[in-house]
């Protein structure tokens with residue numbers, strides 16, 4: 001007789017972007033977490049926005065991002081992590097800026113980056129969470145599915161990640177909720193959680209692609225060898241409708 005699998009519950013969010021988080025999205029995912037009670041929770045990266053650390057902001061003296069508050073961003077991002085209590089925290093391309101600048105000859109930027117990295121590491125320690133660097137070979141895994149932030153950015157990026165990683169994947173990065181099939185013999189599927197950031201973030205104001213953004217999160221069941229994926233999506237101008 002086949003042994004009965006013991007299923008557990010998981011959930012994943014991504015792209016909350018520090019103080020750019022949408023308060024409604026924040027409330028929705030924390031409410032869902034309270035109701036769903038997952039055994040495993042992921043933050044898939046971009047938990048900080050770090051606009052002032054953007055290379056354009058560093059090099060352009062007139063960039064408005066130079067004035068983006070590092071402390072507001074850091075405290076909002078850390079605060080959200082404390083409330084979400086993920087066991088797995090992945091760095092996204094926004095946190096990756098810190099590691100570039102930590103080695104900068106600009107002593108002020110290097111010091112600010114190092115202090116921010118320390119604050120993230122202390123938070124992870126308090127939460128007993130594992131941190132994953134922003135590196136294509138660094139990902140979390142649960143029930144045979146890989147969890148990552150994301151690297152490619154194109155209209156078929158969800159499919160491309162599933163094909164590149166050779167398994168089912170759950171990612172963030174693209175700021176749109178969706179699922180796409182991989183063109184592989186084992187029939188993998190990619191899923192994107194969408195974002196939790198505000199639809200009207202400053203850098204979205206003139207980019208057509210951002211009109212396709214949606215907020216959301218992913219959740220499901222898992223055992224040692226399998227994992228199910230459900231997505232909850234909220235489009236701009238729509239209310240949050242939680243599945244629980």
Ligand SMILES: [Fe+2]
Pocket residue numbers: 015046092173174175195
């Ligand atoms: Fe993001």
